Amino acid sequence: MDEYRELKETAWSCNQELYRRGVVLYTFGNVSAADRERGVFAIKPSGVPYEDFTPADMVVVDFEGRVVEGRMRPSSDTPTHVVLYREFAGIGGVAHTHSTYAVAWAQARRPIPILGTTHADLLPEDVPCTEVMTEAAAQGEYETATGQLIVSCFRDRSWERVPMVLVAGHGPFTWGRTAEQAVYHCVMLEELARTAWLTVALEPAAGPLEPWLVRKHFERKHGRDAYYGQEKRPHDG
Numbered sequence: 001m002d003e004y005r006e007l008k009e010t011a012w013s014c015n016q017e018l019y020r021r022g023v024v025l026y027t028f029g030n031v032s033a034a035d036r037e038r039g040v041f042a043i044k045p046s047g048v049p050y051e052d053f054t055p056a057d058m059v060v061v062d063f064e065g066r067v068v069e070g071r072m073r074p075s076s077d078t079p080t081h082v083v084l085y086r087e088f089a090g091i092g093g094v095a096h097t098h099s100t101y102a103v104a105w106a107q108a109r110r111p112i113p114i115l116g117t118t119h120a121d122l123l124p125e126d127v128p129c130t131e132v133m134t135e136a137a138a139q140g141e142y143e144t145a146t147g148q149l150i151v152s153c154f155r156d157r158s159w160e161r162v163p164m165v166l167v168a169g170h171g172p173f174t175w176g177r178t179a180e181q182a183v184y185h186c187v188m189l190e191e192l193a194r195t196a197w198l199t200v201a202l203e204p205a206a207g208p209l210e211p212w213l214v215r216k217h218f219e220r221k222h223g224r225d226a227y228y229g230q231e232k233r234p235h236d237g
């Protein structure tokens with residue numbers, strides 16, 4: 001019996017969801033799903049088209065980056081996932097794409113400004129963009145350095161409240177408590193990038209959403225007294 005079957009099925013399903021949502025092309029992008037109790041995560045094999053791999057092809061890797069199970073090489077972005085799992089202790093999934101609008105903002109080396117309530121429903125500030133990687137870092141362990149760039153970007157911000165980032169010149173990474181949540185954040189990040197681009201195209205002088213509206217929309221979904229949706233919280237009456 002495959003002891004990692006369920007984990008690999010989750011990771012496979014989440015990778016397929018990225019493909020279904022149209023935010024990945026050919027072999028670009030990846031999702032991993034973690035089992036923190038066992039200290040491993042499952043990730044897609046490197047360079048294999050989404051329609052060509054099965055749950056059994058997913059590669060299981062530990063938090064040191066060593067392959068635990070799998071007949072193929074894991075995604076080349078695996079070291080980036082390793083850094084994020086080790087540094088952001090509460091996450092259970094990481095997603096990465098080269099989706100068009102998010103990549104455009106990353107290539108412009110600009111954060112995505114918080115212009116409206118759709119953005120505020122997800123996070124209470126701009127989608128941050130990292131610094132540009134140095135030449136020395138790029139010539140070393142490049143994918144590990146990518147993870148370190150992301151971690152540096154979060155020294156003064158919460159990875160829980162801001163579950164997404166643009167890597168300058170590269171593209172988006174997102175995460176969540178589960179792999180499914182990481183995928184959701186990746187798909188929604190592309191939507192934020194697209195609508196922000198359209199807004200700025202229509203009105204170059206568009207300013208940020210008023211802070212009281214940011215607070216209202218973020219807190220009604222994510223605050224202590226959140227009331228959006230059907231989930232009953234412990235402090236609800």
